[in-house]
Amino acid sequence: MIKFDKISLSFDGKEIFSGLDLEVGAGEKVVLSGRSGIGKSSLFGLVLGFVEPDSGSVFFEGVRVDEKSVWDLRRTVSYIDQDVSAGYGKVSDWLSFVSDFKANQGLDFGTERIFELMDLFGMKHELLDKSVSELSGGERQRIAIIVSQLLNRKVYLLDEVTSALDKVLKPKVAAFFMENPDWTVISVSHDPVWLESGNVKVFDLEAMEWKR
Amino acid sequence: METIDISIFSLSLVFLLLIIPVLMSSVYKLNMIKSMVYSVARMSVQLFLIGIFLKYLFLWNNALINIAWLFVMILVAVFSAIGSSSIKTGKVLLPVLISFSAATFIILLYLNIFVIRLDRIFDARYLIVLGGMLLGNSLRGNIVGIDSFYKNIRKDSKRYLYSLSLGASQHEAYLPYLRESVQLALKPTIAAMATMGIVALPGMMTGTILGGADPQLAIKYQIMIMIAILVSTIISVLLNIIMTLKVCFTKYGTLRNDIFTK
Structure with a gap:
């Protein structure tokens, strides 16, 4: 599904990866471990074409990620970033901004579906009228998760998506992603709740090897 | 008089x-x-x-010399606009030059041919003077427009990239920033028009009246120049952004970091 092929990457002379090889198959659930600053977020940037490698390639479903293929990829892969800088204006404005993208025409962004997802993740419906900047970190994370569900995607790149959630929600959200057999999930998280599902593989970016 | x-x-x-x-x-x-x-x-x-x-x-009053001088004025305006922004001059010089020239020439020709109905449309008194007013007044808006567009996307880069990952085309992702910048660029011009004549006697009117013309004539010129400034500013601000997109973004739709001076 996703393959990193001899990736080397550096920022401002600082080496992040040199010759990284990593392959994640369809339906697999992978947690990336390693101390912070080791480039876990850059790895997602590479997949999404936000960062270009110095050498090596990323392949998605057998196709090399380049300036042409990346646009389709971004419509297939769901990415939730670390501090969820989601949104302009009110939450409902943000949702309609996203649903207005040409690529998202035909997806169900109806109120019923939104309320259903809000209930699932323990959010009050009134939050839709709040400005995105007023939301707490945990609320923003859940809005981003809800958006990913509205987009109906099957591949997930999750960057610390449970960091601001409470004790009840953390395992619930982790299980939500890790226990869906149809989805391919790569999660960056320090939280042990992500390791609770039985089929989770762990890749150590520091040692560049599978731990589990 | x-x-x-x-x-x-x-x-x-x-x-x-x-x-x-x-x-x-x-x-x-x-x-x-x-x-x-x-x-x-x-x-x-x-x-x-x-x-x-x-x-x-x-x-x-030679048409070619007049046009050449107007072009020099445009060139100075372009260098000043880019120089005051946080974008490197070399990167965007050509697209900005084209945008400024197009906006200024189109409006000037329209005024000279259809509104003032000059026999000689490149007459120095009109071409140079009106051109100077257009350039001088749209300059600030252009600096604000292009500068805030690229700066805001850079500042907001996570949110911008997040939009791309949600399926936005490059156009859909930058549209909120484009709107914001154009609004910001035109705000002063629009505000100035609303209070014109009451709070301030505008430059062109003052000049025309001091030059001995009837105030009735002076206001007609003032109205003409204000609308011309508004239109040429919006054309140049939008063109500036649209024409520089290609050099300022990568083919992946991400902002190039090397376009900024700091």
Whole structure:
């Protein structure tokens, strides 16, 4: 599904990866471990074409990620970033901004579906009228998760998506992603709740090897 | 009615007024004397030279020379606009030059051909003077427009990239920033129009009246120039952004980091 092929990457002379090889198959659930600053977020940037490698390639479903293929990829892969800088204006404005993208025409962004997802993740419906900047970190994370569900995607790149959630929600959200057999999930998280599902593989970016 | 001449002696009396800001600056340590003196000196010399130059320009009134001079004015405006922004000059010079030229020429030709109905559409008095007003007044808006567009996307890069990951095309992802920048760029012009005549007597009107024209005629010119400024500003701001997209973004739709000076 996703393959990193001899990736080397550096920022401002600082080496992040040199010759990284990593392959994640369809339906697999992978947690990336390693101390912070080791480039876990850059790895997602590479997949999404936000960062270009110095050498090596990323392949998605057998196709090399380049300036042409990346646009389709971004419509297939769901990415939730670390501090969820989601949104302009009110939450409902943000949702309609996203649903207005040409690529998202035909997806169900109806109120019923939104309320259903809000209930699932323990959010009050009134939050839709709040400005995105007023939301707490945990609320923003859940809005981003809800958006990913509205987009109906099957591949997930999750960057610390449970960091601001409470004790009840953390395992619930982790299980939500890790226990869906149809989805391919790569999660960056320090939280042990992500390791609770039985089929989770762990890749150590520091040692560049599978731990589990 | 002739405009009353100001003699060199009288003009020196104007400079005498500068004692006031100099005194204020030294009392309150505003630290502005140097920059003020420099700017006043520069302005005086520039205007003095341009006065001589315009005299000959009007005398020759040669279409080619007029167009060439207008182009020089556009060039200076372009360098000044990019220089005041945080974008590197070399990267965007050509697209900005094209945008400024297109916006200025289209509006000037429209005014000269259809509104003022000049027999000679490249007449120096109209081409240079009106062109100068258009450029001078749209300059600030253009600096604000292009600068805030790229700066905001850079500042907001996570949110911008997040939009791309949600399926936005490059156009869909930058649209909120484009709207914001154009609104910001046009705000002063729109606000100035709403209070025009009451709060301030605008430059063109003042000039025309001092030049001995009837106020009725002066307001017609003022209305014309204000609308022309509004239209040419929105054309140049939008064109500037659209034309620079190609050089400022990668083919992956991400902002190039090397376009910024700092």
